[in-house]
Amino acid sequence: MIYLDYSATTPVSLEVLDVMNKTTKDFIGNANSLNALGLKSKDLMNSATKQIANLFSVLESELTYTSSSTESNNLALIGYALANYKKGKHLIVSKLEHPSIYAICDYLVTLGFEISYVNNDSDGLIDFEHLKKLMREDTILVSVCAVNSEVGVRQPLKMIRQIIKKINSNTVLHSDMTQAIGKTSISLHDVDMASISSHKIFGPKGIALFYKNSQITVKPLIYGSGKSNELKPGTPPLPLIVGFSKALRLATDDLEKKEKYIGLLNDRLCKKFATMDGILINKTKYSIPHILNISLMNVKPETFIRALDNDAVYISTNTACSSGELSSSVMAIYNDLKRATHTIRISLASITTSEEITKFIEIFEKNYHMLNTLLAKEEK
Amino acid sequence: MKKVIIIKYGELSTKSDNINFFLKTLKNNIDKKLSNIEHEIKYDYGRMLIYTDDFENSVDKIKEVFGIHEIVIGYLFKEKDIDFINEKALELAKEKDFSTFKVETKRSDKKYPIKSPEVSRIVGAYILKNLNGKKVDVHNPELIINVEIRLGEVLVYFNDGEKGLGGYPTSSMGKGLLMLSGGIDSPVAGYLAIKRGVKIEAIYFDSPPHTSQMALKKVKDLAKILTKYNGEIRLHVINFTKIQEEIIKNIPNYYLITIMRRMMYQISALVASNVNAHVIINGESIGQVASQTLKSMQVINEAIRMPVIRPVCTYDKLEIIDLAKKIGTYETSIEPYEDCCTIFVPDHPVIYPDLNLVYEYEKLVDFKTLMFEAIKSHQVILINENDDEKKYEDLL
The missing domain is CATH 3.30.2130.30 (VC0802-like)
Known part of the structure; x- marks a missing residue:
């Protein structure tokens, strides 16, 4: 099997799985309980949270565990909008967001909020001038993903925040960092709120983080008891939290070295694709190497993916969350409908081996030629 | 450049x-x-x-x-x-x-x-x-x-x-002993004293098994936060169980707190003199609880001759909370573990204690011996800003 869909999700690393098992077995107390077992669980939870807080140099109280980045995005946008609607009803998001952001925006519109979509340039970077124009006195929030999930473009968050704050110091910046954390170095201090996921960095599914700067107020979306965090009441999922914390620590170890290595693999693939007819590489100079998006202009992406499935090679069309639709990011960058409807995404990780890439290229070429020949015949 | x-x-x-x-x-x-x-x-x-x-x-x-x-x-x-x-x-x-x-x-x-x-x-x-x-x-x-x-x-x-x-360089004004409970006020009081150049040591009254290990840990965590401003802090932990139990057994309920606080003051003053601290600092705020009415303060303070500095005494609770949040102690302070001041609280503690009555009640127990025992066995924990407790290394 060759798995090259790490940006959709990653397998849980064995080390992480091991500590999750141990935690499940040895820490049975509810971290919200006052008895000794509860305190033991809470102590472990605090240590896990502290480790994460230290990794990002933020306060433990600024972190909330959620079930997914989608939930974190909901808390950030809806939670912030509901808590701050008196300051304004205008939000700005980029055109390179994860689909969940757009779904949330659609919902906010039904509540009476107004959403503007900021353009990007041909390299995929936010168009600063357009952003400046869109900024208003009643703009309460701007959301820009740190790394786009389809084309991998990395945004200069620090600069974006400076621009925003200069025009309206009340406006906050949220960033969906799901595709960035553990892949490329990033600072939570560049934003006011962030969403971070565990299952993209070899951690368990079902857990994510919502970061919010301590100065910011967000309204909870669910209500209940449990003193640990007012934004996410209920019994904390300790094994998931411990697994997540461990996965984050492992993911941020040797980050640069890993990124360089993945860069080499990415280069090899790009060189190969450049020689093949009918393939366009959707990559700008700001794309991180972990995500490689290409358009197969003559082949339907889904057909191609099925063909690779048969050879036990697993990749995506655009993102797992918008399969089958047009790639809005490729559309936003290249403004080419055919190119945007013919994309596939190959995503790499530090555990991808050079042999896997060799094998992948071989299988890719075989299937690509097979389908091309087949289609050429059909056209006759 | x-x-x-x-x-x-x-x-x-x-x-x-x-x-x-x-x-x-x-x-x-x-x-x-x-x-x-x-x-x-x-x-x-x-x-x-x-x-x-x-x-x-x-x-x-x-x-x-x-x-x-x-x-x-x-x-x-x-x-x-x-x-x-x-x-x-x-x-x-x-x-x-x-x-x-x-x-x-x-x-x-x-x-x-x-x-x-x-x-x-x-x-x-x-x-x-x-x-x-x-x-x-x-x-x-x-x-x-x-x-x-x-x-x-x-x-x-x-x-x-x-x-x-702002303020004065820490320790440029000499040393003070902070009565550090697990609450919101005392860490803020400590911070404000440090701000005026006082180098602090801290004292905590532990009452096992009535108070938990977590309560002590909470105090250590609070002291740790204060080390950011103070540098290393020596935390004096007094085992207060025996004294507290004797008070509960022998002293009328409504004077429990008054006498308990007087004992704490006396022990603090003795520890303070021992470590060359010139003042005691605590988180009392006028009127906040029964032991902090002006009359209570007078009667409690009468137990010692060392000056007691109360930096937050004129602050509103909300002002104290704001400051606690700013200096980073609030989140720790609101953890639920009870300290020895909050367990065994009578329903109606006296708010106008009478000094003569206090003298009479204090004759009922041999407090002097108990206090010396407590001080003799007191434990000092050194808390440093940079030594992070490594825990659960096998799991994390």
Whole structure:
């Protein structure tokens, strides 16, 4: 099997799985309980949270565990909008967001909020001038993903925040960092709120983080008891939290070295694709190497993916969350409908081996030629 | 061009005879704060310069040091040619947001051929010529460009510094003993005392098994947060169980708290004298609870002769909470574990205690012996800013 869909999700690393098992077995107390077992669980939870807080140099109280980045995005946008609607009803998001952001925006519109979509340039970077124009006195929030999930473009968050704050110091910046954390170095201090996921960095599914700067107020979306965090009441999922914390620590170890290595693999693939007819590489100079998006202009992406499935090679069309639709990011960058409807995404990780890439290229070429020949015949 | 951190003193500069002592203390405190970062400190009566390569971390750390009015970023370069100064001043000014400005020059290198006002004029004119839409305003400028021509280097900085914490350098005023419970008020009281230059040690009354290990841990965590401002803290842990149990057994309910507090005061005063602390500091706030009415304070305070400083005594609870949040103790303080003051609280404690009654009640128990026992067996825990407790290494 060759798995090259790490940006959709990653397998849980064995080390992480091991500590999750141990935690499940040895820490049975509810971290919200006052008895000794509860305190033991809470102590472990605090240590896990502290480790994460230290990794990002933020306060433990600024972190909330959620079930997914989608939930974190909901808390950030809806939670912030509901808590701050008196300051304004205008939000700005980029055109390179994860689909969940757009779904949330659609919902906010039904509540009476107004959403503007900021353009990007041909390299995929936010168009600063357009952003400046869109900024208003009643703009309460701007959301820009740190790394786009389809084309991998990395945004200069620090600069974006400076621009925003200069025009309206009340406006906050949220960033969906799901595709960035553990892949490329990033600072939570560049934003006011962030969403971070565990299952993209070899951690368990079902857990994510919502970061919010301590100065910011967000309204909870669910209500209940449990003193640990007012934004996410209920019994904390300790094994998931411990697994997540461990996965984050492992993911941020040797980050640069890993990124360089993945860069080499990415280069090899790009060189190969450049020689093949009918393939366009959707990559700008700001794309991180972990995500490689290409358009197969003559082949339907889904057909191609099925063909690779048969050879036990697993990749995506655009993102797992918008399969089958047009790639809005490729559309936003290249403004080419055919190119945007013919994309596939190959995503790499530090555990991808050079042999896997060799094998992948071989299988890719075989299937690509097979389908091309087949289609050429059909056209006759 | 190299960045340098410039530190401006606040209230310190009003000291005349002993300013050297204050500055030396401040330097030592900064040295300790930056012990993990390579740096060099030079200072005179006007300000302190900190040279380091790890700029951002240093500034963050220095923001936690008392005795600093303002932290300014300066730019140093060796080339003293006026054209070069012009270029650098322009390059730096370009980054700033302003419409009016002026240049101020100091020349400690008296051999430098151009006099200070002339340097200001030349640099000002150069910036005026090369930046559109800027005006000179010598009375009320938005941006002040400071140029200092020093021996061997030129220093440029602006009036855009960040506020420091203020106060006096920690330990420049001597030592105090903080009565640290697990609550919201006492850590804030400690912080405010540290701010005025008091070096603190802390005392905590532990009452196992009625109070949990977590309550003690909470106090250690709070002390740990205070080490950010105070440096290392010695935490004196007194086993108070026996005294507390005797009080509950023998003293009428409504005087429990009054007498318990008097015992705590006496033990604190003895420990304080032992460690050469001149005052006791606590988190009492007028009227907050029964033991903090003015009458209660008088009767409780009567137990000792050492002065008791109550930094938050005139603060509203909400003001204390705001400060607790600011200094980072709030989240820890609101953890649920009870300390010995909050267990066994009678329903109606006396708010106008009578001193004569107190004397009578205190005769019912041999407190003197109990207190000496408690002090003899008291435990000292050393809490450092940098030693992070490594826990669960196998899991995390």
